[in-house]
Amino acid sequence: MEADRRAIGGKMKRREIEALREQVSCAAVLEHAGFAIDAKESTRRAVKFRRDSEIIIVTHEGRGWFDPLSEAKGDVFRLVEHLDHVGFVGGAARVADLVGFQITQPKWQSVKDGERGYLSLLDRWQARRRPWPGSATWRYLNAERCLPAFLLKTAIKADLLREGPQGSMWAAHRDHAGVLTGWEARGPQYRGFASAGMKVLFRFGSDRASRLAVTEAAIDAMSLAAIEGLRDGTVYLSTGGGWSPTTETALRALAAGPGVQVVAATDGNPQGDMFADRLRTLADDVGCDWTRLRPPADDWNEVLKIREKEKRERKEGGGMPHARRQHQGRLRPA
Numbered sequence: 001m002e003a004d005r006r007a008i009g010g011k012m013k014r015r016e017i018e019a020l021r022e023q024v025s026c027a028a029v030l031e032h033a034g035f036a037i038d039a040k041e042s043t044r045r046a047v048k049f050r051r052d053s054e055i056i057i058v059t060h061e062g063r064g065w066f067d068p069l070s071e072a073k074g075d076v077f078r079l080v081e082h083l084d085h086v087g088f089v090g091g092a093a094r095v096a097d098l099v100g101f102q103i104t105q106p107k108w109q110s111v112k113d114g115e116r117g118y119l120s121l122l123d124r125w126q127a128r129r130r131p132w133p134g135s136a137t138w139r140y141l142n143a144e145r146c147l148p149a150f151l152l153k154t155a156i157k158a159d160l161l162r163e164g165p166q167g168s169m170w171a172a173h174r175d176h177a178g179v180l181t182g183w184e185a186r187g188p189q190y191r192g193f194a195s196a197g198m199k200v201l202f203r204f205g206s207d208r209a210s211r212l213a214v215t216e217a218a219i220d221a222m223s224l225a226a227i228e229g230l231r232d233g234t235v236y237l238s239t240g241g242g243w244s245p246t247t248e249t250a251l252r253a254l255a256a257g258p259g260v261q262v263v264a265a266t267d268g269n270p271q272g273d274m275f276a277d278r279l280r281t282l283a284d285d286v287g288c289d290w291t292r293l294r295p296p297a298d299d300w301n302e303v304l305k306i307r308e309k310e311k312r313e314r315k316e317g318g319g320m321p322h323a324r325r326q327h328q329g330r331l332r333p334a
Contacts, residue, residue, distance in 0.1 A: 017077075017092070024098045025062030026076050031103050033083055043182075043195045046244070057242065068242030069274065121197055122180055128162040128170060136167035140188060145219055145301055146308040151226050155204060160218075166190070171218030173200045173240060176207070176253055184218045184240050193240060201250045205235035212254055213263040213293070214279055215300060216241050216272065223300040224265055224293075227307070234263075243278060251279075252286055261289040268295040 027047065035049040035056060042048045047058045056079070058065050066073035072082050080091035119127070131137040131152065141147045141161075155161050162170040168187025175181055182197020193199060202218040204225055211234040215221045221236040228234070235254075239247045255262050262283040264276035276292050283290035297303045 020092065020095050020099070021063070021076055024076050024095050025103065026056075026058045026065045026079050027062050027103045028098050029076060029079050029083070029095070030056055030058065032098060037104075040190075040192050043193055043197055045196060045198060046193075055242075057244070066243075066245060068244070069271070073245070121182060121194065124194075125162060125170070125172070125180055125183065128164065130156050130159075131161055131163055131169070135163060137161070137163045137169050137187075140167050141169060141219075141222075144188065145223070146226075146305045147219070147222055148226050151222060151230070154230065155222060158204070160202070160204060169219075170194075171202050171238070173197070173202055175200050175246075176250060181246075184238065186217070186219060198246055199240040199242070199244050200246050202238035202240065203235055204237070205230075207235060207254060208257075209233050209235035210257070210259050211235070211261050211263060212237060212251070213265045214239065214251065215265050216267055216275065217299070217301075220265075220267070220300040223304040226304055227300065239275075243275065248282070251282060255283060255286045255288045257288075261291065263291055263293050265293040265295070265300065267299045269298060272299075 027049070030049045030051075033051065035051040035054070038048040038050050045059065049056045049058060055068055056065055057068055064073070064075060065079050067082070072078075074082075076095055077088060077091050080086065080094050081088065084091065084094065086094070129135075131141070133149070138152065141152055142149060152161070160172050162172075162183070164170045164185050164187060166187060166189070168185055168190050170183040170185055172180055173182045173184065181200045182194035184202060185192045185194065202221055204218075204221050211231070213221070213224055213228075213234055214237045215224060216239055218238040218240070221238040225231075225234075225236045237251075237254075239251075251262075254260065262279050264279040266272035266275040266279070272294070276294075280290050280292075295303050297306060
C-alpha cells in the first residue's frame with residue numbers, strides 16, 4: 001500500500017496503474033461509496049448499483065462501468081473521478097485505499113423453470129412456448145396491457161415473444177445479425193432482463209424501415225405500434241431501459257441508413273426527455289432526421305389503456321342493444 005502511495009505521489013508507471021486496476025473492482029468502489037446492488041435489475045454480465053436516484057451499471061466482470069443516465073463510462077479510475085469529482089491523481093489515491101476491500105457477493109436468485117446454467121440463451125429461449133390465445137402471458141398482454149390480438153399474433157409470428165414464468169412475458173433482444181442476445185422479462189409481479197444476457201434492441205418491424213420509433217420498453221414499443229396501426233415503414237424499438245454501449249452502437253447503425261428518421265418515443269417524464277435528448281444528439285451525429293413523439297401519459301402503454309377504456313365506456317354508454325359489432329382490425333394512427 002505504501003509503495004502505491006509513493007507511486008501516486010510521484011509519477012505512476014503504467015504497470016503500477018494496471019496493478020491497481022486489477023486489484024480494485026468497480027463494485028468495490030461503489031459499495032464503499034454507499035451504492036447497493038439492485039438484484040432484480042441485474043444480470044451476471046451487467047450488475048446495476050443504486051444510491052438514491054443515482055444508477056451505475058458494472059460490466060466486464062467488474063472492470064468497466066457506465067452511467068445509463070449520462071454519457072459517463074470507463075474503468076475504475078474514471079469511476080472514482082466521476083463519483084468524487086477529483087482528478088486522476090486524487091482518484092488513483094482513493095483506488096489504492098481500496099486494495100484488499102472485500103465486496104459483498106450478489107445473492108442471485110436460484111435458477112428455476114429450466115433455466116440451467118449450462119443452457120445457452122438460445123436453448124433457454126427455445127425451451128419456452130410461444131404465447132397463445134388464453135395462455136397466461138397472452139392474458140397478461142391482451143387483458144391487462146390491452147395489446148390487441150392482431151398485434152400479438154404478428155409479434156409471435158416474428159418470434160419476438162415467449163411465455164415466461166408465472167405469466168410473465170419474454171421479449172427478445174437481437175443484434176444486427178438477428179442473433180438473440182437476451183430478453184426483457186415483464187409480468188404482473190416482475191420485471192428484469194435475462195441472466196447472462198445483453199441488452200441490444202427489441203425490434204418490432206424490419207431493420208430496413210426508414211422510421212425508427214425508439215421506446216424504453218418492449219411493451220411500450222408494441223403499444224405505440226398498436227396506436228399507430230403498425231405504421232408502414234416503421235420499426236418499433238425498445239432499449240430495455242437505460243442506455244448501454246451495445247444499444248447505442250445498434251441505434252447508430254440503424255440511424256446511419258439513407259433517409260432515416262429517429263423518433264424519440266420515450267416516456268413522458270424527465271428521464272424519457274433525457275433519453276430523447278440523447279437520441280437527438282445521436283441523430284445529429286449521423287446526420288439523420290429527428291423528432292420527439294412524447295406520450296400524453298407517462299408511457300405508451302398507459303396511453304393505449306386509456307384509449308381502450310374510453311372505447312369501452314362509449315360502447316357501454318351509447319351503444320344500441322343490437323348495434324353491429326365493431327370490426328377489430330388495425331387501430332388507426334393517433
